Structures are given as structure tokens and as C-alpha cells.
Amino acid sequence: MPISTKPLTASDFVVEVAGVDLSEPQDAETIAELRTALGKHSVLVFREQSLTSEQQIEFTRHFGDLEIHLVRQYLMPEHPEIIVLSNVGADGVKPTANGGAYWHSDISYRAKPPLGSLLYGIEVPPEGGNTLFADMYGAYDTLPDDVKRKVEGRKAVHSYLERFKAMRSIDRSHKGEDKFELDEEQKKSFAPVLHPIVRTHPESGRKALFVNDGFTIGIDGMGDDEGKALLRDLNVHATREPLVYSHAWRPGDVVFWDNRSTMHCATSYDPAYTRTMHRTTIQGDTPY
Numbered sequence: 424m425p426i427s428t429k430p431l432t433a434s435d436f437v438v439e440v441a442g443v444d445l446s447e448p449q450d451a452e453t454i455a456e457l458r459t460a461l462g463k464h465s466v467l468v469f470r471e472q473s474l475t476s477e478q479q480i481e482f483t484r485h486f487g488d489l490e491i492h493l494v495r496q497y498l499m500p501e502h503p504e505i506i507v508l509s510n511v512g513a514d515g516v517k518p519t520a521n522g523g524a525y526w527h528s529d530i531s532y533r534a535k536p537p538l539g540s541l542l543y544g545i546e547v548p549p550e551g552g553n554t555l556f557a558d559m560y561g562a563y564d565t566l567p568d569d570v571k572r573k574v575e576g577r578k579a580v581h582s583y584l585e586r587f588k589a590m591r592s593i594d595r596s597h598k599g600e601d602k603f604e605l606d607e608e609q610k611k612s613f614a615p616v617l618h619p620i621v622r623t624h625p626e627s628g629r630k631a632l633f634v635n636d637g638f639t640i641g642i643d644g645m646g647d648d649e650g651k652a653l654l655r656d657l658n659v660h661a662t663r664e665p666l667v668y669s670h671a672w673r674p675g676d677v678v679f680w681d682n683r684s685t686m687h688c689a690t691s692y693d694p695a696y697t698r699t700m701h702r703t704t705i706q707g708d709t710p711y
């Protein structure tokens with residue numbers, strides 16, 4: 424069945440997709456159309472979905488192998504492909520605070536960061552808790568020429584350890600009796616990696632800025648102060664209002680974003696409201 428898309432942003436960086444029930448088996452034509460739409464638009468929004476964990480995993484698998492997150496304390500025990508993000512604890516997983524409240528591209532600190540992620544809003548607050556998305560194609564396209572020259576061919580350093588330490592201080596699952604530490608194997612997997620600051624999207628062929636506030640800690644071959652200052656400037660540039668979409672969640676929303684051409688950021692909400700979401704994550708390639 425052909426899909427139809429409706430832009431949610433002036434640049435059609437985000438589109439709402441109609442005509443797909445994600446709980447049903449999909450034919451090859453629909454998957455090909457969705458794959459093309461993702462490379463073109465970067466964020467796909469599906470409304471009024473109702474998915475079991477098995478169905479979410481099955482749909483996500485059409486786009487590649489699934490990533491099993493290294494912070495396994497948040498994984499659903501019987502379906503480790505699903506990260507449970509819930510402020511009340513759900514599905515056998517400890518509650519988590521609003522952990523992604525900083526601009527980031529998921530798991531960019533690995534040698535092969537994910538292609539994309541699907542986030543399914545099961546129970547969401549009536550207000551607040553929006554997810555912001557930044558258009559990193561747009562961020563690259565609008566960089567001043569001198570900055571483009573400065574970053575072309577350069578690599579940035581991505582690492583999770585600093586963020587993990589910062590997160591631990593805000594997340595109640597990291598405190599008291601619930602406190603957990605990374606084990607040696609996890610620490611080793613979080614060794615810093617280098618990625619090009621400007622990457623080429625393997626499907627669309629477009630260039631996108633690929634640094635983020637959450638995990639990018641320096642620039643290879645640049646002094647610490649200079650590198651951090653440039654990263655700050657790039658982040659400010661990429662998150663200016665015309666490049667940002669704010670997704671107000673409704674229960675049953677599924678948002679499928681391309682992790683290679685976007686950053687995202689959680690926003691706050693009244694913790695008296697329950698918020699439970701399931702994320703599946705698709706493995707990606709080495710950025711070039």
C-alpha cells in the first residue's frame with residue numbers, strides 16, 4: 424500500500440506518514456518507500472499506533488539488525504532489543520529520569536553509530552516532555568563558508584563516560600539502593616572514538632553535520648579549549664529555531680528518526696505524570 428506524507432516543518436525535515444499500520448506485516452514496496460522517505464526527510468511520525476513489543480521489534484528489523492544497548496540495566500528482560508524509558512519503572516526495568524535532556528545523536532560514541540531509532544510513546548504527559556529534533560543536513564548547508572573550510576576533513580572525539588557520570592547525578596536509578604556502576608566490559612566499550620565532523624549520508628548522498636553536545640568532547644588535532652569552543656558554536660548553530668522541530672507526544676505516536684542526519688533532545692515535564700516509552704535502535708555503518 425502506498426504511503427502518504429505531510430510535512431510538519433517548513434523544510435519537510437519532519438513528515439507525518441499516513442497509510443501504515445506498524446503492527447501489521449509490511450510488504451517490500453512499503454519498506455522501500457519508508458526507507459527512501461527517511462533518507463529524504465530524516466524524521467517520520469506515525470500516529471495512533473498500537474504495538475506489542477514483538478511487533479515493534481519485527482517492524483524495526485526491516486531496516487537492519489537491532490542494537491542491544493550497552494547500558495543493559497534499561498533493557499526489557501525478555502526483549503533486550505527494547506530500551507524502556509519510563510519514569511515509573513515498567514516491564515521489569517528500573518525507572519529512569521529524563522536522561523536524554525541534552526542534544527545528542529544516539530550512541531554516537533560507538534565506532535558504528537546507529538542508523539536510526541524508533542520511539543513509541545505508550546503513556547505520555549498531557550503537556551511537556553516534547554522531544555526536539557535538529558536538522559543536521561540543514562545545519563551543514565547553512566554553515567558559513569569559513570566554518571565549512573575549518574571543519575572539512577576534521578574528526579571529532581565522541582565518548583560516553585563523561586555523560587554517564589553527569590547523568591548519574593540526576594537519575595534516581597543511580598542513587599541509593601538502585602545505584603549501579605558500569606562494569607569493566609562496559610567501560611572498555613565506551614573508549615573514545617573519532618568520527619568525521621561532516622558525514623555523507625550513505626543513502627541520500629547529502630552532507631550532514633555530525634557532532635553533538637551530549638557525546639562529542641573534543642576535536643582531533645585541536646587544543647582542548649579551541650576544540651570545545653568550536654563544538655559549542657556548532658551546537659548553537661545547529662539548534663537555532665529554524666532547524667528545530669518540537670514533537671508534542673500523543674499516546675500511540677511512533678517517531679522514527681535518522682540518527683545520521685539529526686540530533687534530538689528531551690525536554691522536561693511534570694514528574695507527577697507517567698511517561699513510558701519503548702525504543703528500538705537500528706545498527707548503522709562507520710560514518711564517512
Ligand SMILES: [Fe+2]
Binds near residue numbers: 523527687
Ligand atoms: Fe536519544
